Amino acid sequence: xxxxxxxxxxxxxxxxxxxxxxxxxxxxxxxxxxxxxxxxxxxxxxxxxxxxxxxxxxxxxxxxxxxxxxxxxxxxxxxxxxxxxxxxxxxxxxxxxxxxxxxxxxxxxxxxxxxxxxxxxxxxxxxxxxxxxxxxxxxxxxxxxxxxxxxxxxxxxxxxxxxxxxxxxxxxxxxxxxxxxxxxxxxxxxxxxxxxxxxxxxxxxxxxxxxxxxxxxxxxxxxxxxxxxxxxxxxxxxxxxxxxxxxxxxxxxxxxxxxxxxxxxxxxxxxxxxxxxxxxxxxxxxxxxxxxxxxxxxxxxxxxxxxxxxxxxxxxxxxxxxxxxxxxxxxxxxxxxxxxxxxxxxxxxxxxxxxxxxxxxxxxxxxxxxxxxxxxxxxxxxxxxxxxxxxxxxxxxxxxxxxxxxxxxxxxxxxxxxxxxxxxxxxxxxxxxxxxxxxxxxxxxxxxxxxxxxxxxxxxxxxxxxxxxxxxxxxxxxxxxxxxxxxxxxxxxxxxxxxxxxxxxxxxxxxxxxxxxxxxxxxxxxxxxxxxxxxxxxxxxxxxxxxxxxxxxxxxxxxxxxxxxxxxxxxxxxxxxxxxxxxxxxxxxxxxxxxxxxxxxxxxxxxxxxxxxxxxxxxxxxxxxxxxxxxxxxxxxxxxxxxxxxxxxxxxxxxxxxxxxxxxxxxxxxxxxxxxxxxxxxxxxxxxxxxxxxxxxxxxxxxxxxxxxxxxxxxxxxxxxxxxxxxx
Amino acid sequence: xxxxxxxxxxxxxxxxxxxxxxxxxxxxxxxxxxxxxxxxxxxxxxxxxxxxxxxxxxxxxxxxxxxxxxxxxxxxxxxxxxxxxxxxxxxxxxxxxxxxxxxxxxxxxxxxxxxxxxxxxxxxxxxxxxxxxxxxxxxxxxxxxxxxxxxxxxxxxxxxxxxx
Numbered sequence: 001x002x003x004x005x006x007x008x009x010x011x012x013x014x015x016x017x018x019x020x021x022x023x024x025x026x027x028x029x030x031x032x033x034x035x036x037x038x039x040x041x042x043x044x045x046x047x048x049x050x051x052x053x054x055x056x057x058x059x060x061x062x063x064x065x066x067x068x069x070x071x072x073x074x075x076x077x078x079x080x081x082x083x084x085x086x087x088x089x090x091x092x093x094x095x096x097x098x099x100x101x102x103x104x105x106x107x108x109x110x111x112x113x114x115x116x117x118x119x120x121x122x123x124x125x126x127x128x129x130x131x132x133x134x135x136x137x138x139x140x141x142x143x144x145x146x147x148x149x150x151x152x153x154x155x156x157x158x159x160x161x162x163x164x165x166x167x168x169x170x171x172x173x174x175x176x177x178x179x180x181x182x183x184x185x186x187x188x189x190x191x192x193x194x195x196x197x198x199x200x201x202x203x204x205x206x207x208x209x210x211x212x213x214x215x216x217x218x219x220x221x222x223x224x225x226x227x228x229x230x231x232x233x234x235x236x237x238x239x240x241x242x243x244x245x246x247x248x249x250x251x252x253x254x255x256x257x258x259x260x261x262x263x264x265x266x267x268x269x270x271x272x273x274x275x276x277x278x279x280x281x282x283x284x285x286x287x288x289x290x291x292x293x294x295x296x297x298x299x300x301x302x303x304x305x306x307x308x309x310x311x312x313x314x315x316x317x318x319x320x321x322x323x324x325x326x327x328x329x330x331x332x333x334x335x336x337x338x339x340x341x342x343x344x345x346x347x348x349x350x351x352x353x354x355x356x357x358x359x360x361x362x363x364x365x366x367x368x369x370x371x372x373x374x375x376x377x378x379x380x381x382x383x384x385x386x387x388x389x390x391x392x393x394x395x396x397x398x399x400x401x402x403x404x405x406x407x408x409x410x411x412x413x414x415x416x417x418x419x420x421x422x423x424x425x426x427x428x429x430x431x432x433x434x435x436x437x438x439x440x441x442x443x444x445x446x447x448x449x450x451x452x453x454x455x456x457x458x459x460x461x462x463x464x465x466x467x468x469x470x471x472x473x474x475x476x477x478x479x480x481x482x483x484x485x486x487x488x489x490x491x492x493x494x495x496x497x498x499x500x501x502x503x504x505x506x507x508x509x510x511x512x513x514x515x516x517x518x519x520x521x522x523x524x525x526x527x528x529x530x531x532x533x534x535x536x537x538x539x540x541x542x543x544x545x546x547x548x549x550x551x552x553x554x555x556x557x558x559x560x561x562x563x564x565x566x567x568x569x570x571x572x573x574x575x576x577x578x579x580x581x582x583x584x585x586x587x588x589x590x591x592x593x594x595x596x597x598x599x600x601x602x603x604x605x606x607x608x609x610x611x612x613x614x615x616x617x618x619x620x621x622x623x624x625x626x627x628x629x630x631x632x633x634x635x636x637x638x639x640x641x642x643x644x645x646x647x648x649x650x651x652x653x654x655x656x657x658x659x660x661x662x663x664x665x666x667x668x669x670x671x672x673x674x675x676x677x678x679x680x681x682x683x684x685x686x687x688x689x690x691x692x693x694x695x696x697x698x699x700x701x702x703x704x705x706x707x708x709x710x711x712x713x714x715x716x717x718x719x720x721x722x723x724x725x726x727x728x
Numbered sequence: 729x730x731x732x733x734x735x736x737x738x739x740x741x742x743x744x745x746x747x748x749x750x751x752x753x754x755x756x757x758x759x760x761x762x763x764x765x766x767x768x769x770x771x772x773x774x775x776x777x778x779x780x781x782x783x784x785x786x787x788x789x790x791x792x793x794x795x796x797x798x799x800x801x802x803x804x805x806x807x808x809x810x811x812x813x814x815x816x817x818x819x820x821x822x823x824x825x826x827x828x829x830x831x832x833x834x835x836x837x838x839x840x841x842x843x844x845x846x847x848x849x850x851x852x853x854x855x856x857x858x859x860x861x862x863x864x865x866x867x868x869x870x871x872x873x874x875x876x877x878x879x880x881x882x883x884x885x886x887x888x889x890x891x892x
Contacts, residue, residue, distance in 0.1 A: 261739045304789040308827040357832045392785040492780045
């Protein structure tokens, strides 16, 4: 029982590792067999976690084992042997780089705990080990790094590749003769007891071979935003290449990993970090939290968790943490020019949500430098988007009240409906008479047939009066009907949803063609252009009720009509939401297929193992039905996947077209390509790859053959290549 | 010791509360079963002026929202400070319980709780005056919730008379 408890705790409370290893050490000193069984159990567990792709957990297990060397449970030479086996993975051929990366990472990350002991016993072997690692790190490919960096600039803090940073930290530790003072080592106090204990040898451990379906952890970049110059009073922040920095960050990440579901506990645990008096703990906590929030491709936990955790921390440390957070926000604002687009989006969402919990109090005047810049530059853009999001959580007048009058150019528009056929002044418009008739018909609860009849009379601007070729697409019909309907339903989201539902039949009829689908989206934008939140929810509803399809939405977002909105956050929120819906749709049908297949298997199993008496016509019929159902679902899956692939083709094709146009224009005009628009667009392309990398991996072949070919402009191709490098 | 181990997996923000809807058609067991698998949340302590847009914005942070039903005064048919939020997935609702419950919307700390599922009629306040029960009896002045509680506001004019 005790080792279930201990080993569980080892996995789940890694920041308290040394407490449990000491406990095991003391037990081993009393009872040699216990120690042996415990080690065996841990090795078994390690094998299991590796088999199940639980690499992050496996790191903690290996670290636990290595600390058991310090507690005289495991003999140092056998640990070195295990490390040698791990590092030998770097000699394997034809394996993904991320595989050998992991084994090197595990060894290096244990050294802060056990480096001293291992060097004392086996320095020659350890030196050899480290030089093997050094060789590997030198020849490692690092194309993936730019895609994972939060900032593209090297100053003030370089965004280092994680293995490079850890290597530098271990090098420094070695130079310091493995003197490490941060980790709490309770076993030192019990040295007299522990050194009498008999040690066990680790059984030879061969790393499991590479399996094609293995999912190794993705490479990452170390997030740093503070250094020793930032904490004005009190303890100094350990340097970026100090091993203390590594250990503190590891432990804080572990605490969040364990307690993220319970914000009060999480905040309390973070703030009671042992050794907090020797480090500027608030700065470390804020840095680690933002590091996770900005992690690429995505944060380890849902974004909103970090907002609530920071609020909780502010509650517990009202005298100190809010100031650190304000300082951090200021720094993040200053560095917006080189920040990755996805990270800027997350910052916008975090900051606006955070402010809404503190009456939107902020020293806006500190940011008045953004008022004299081109509004497309990152800083004014950021403030604009923050104010827009803040308005969504409150109301327009509130935003007017909270910013200084100098900021008026950045205040969002009042989110009101723009009705083309508002009043008599619009009477000259071709659709005006019909709009009045349709409006009255809807108010008087006319039937769909009656309304369609009215709409038939709407003149088609695309067609000649005497053109008798039948129904071609009539954009004015769509315009009149939808403008009028949405105008009547403008009161709230629910009213609009109800309207879409009630007139679903008519809307489906109007959007049968691709032109129709595109036009309906144009009209929605036209009427609600001051209320992007409403546009997003309406588009969502229309996809879910199949009035428009995902490809139509993508084409609309990239269309010329929307070019002036291209850099606004709501455009990308709609695009990513659309891609996610497509994804969920495919997954749903795949699941239905799996369930049907399982059902058939069970049925067949029952039949095979049953007597002849049980084999009646009914079960044969049922099987036949299931087989038919499976065939249909199979077709449905293929069709859905085809739709999904097409969606990505549309999106990437559009990106390539836009970017190529820009590059050609700049070249012919001898103008620098890196305009704010260009940086934004490239960032958005990267974002599509990163946010949906799992799905996109399935279609890599097609993408490479059709779109990302060698003929493509190297600037655009580079993004694709960086993406491919993530799973090397 | 198993208590301690369970503490490692604790997720208390997601637990069901003590509240049970007295109008629920079914027994306690049925209600609890529905609560434990529900995708719908009751949201309380809203300002009367909080709109569906605002509710949608904040609750979308924990998952895709399927629908929102704003609670109405049974007599006046105006918002009376509560609503239901239904998610497409249970996870969306759970994350709202973990991260949106107890934070602010329109400057007020809002409270979320599991709901067994919306049924027609449940969008109305159950207080005698038409609003929520809590607004019948409260003694404080809350400008975002119609001022004084209904009972308290009935007493008030009498007090003013007495001072003269």
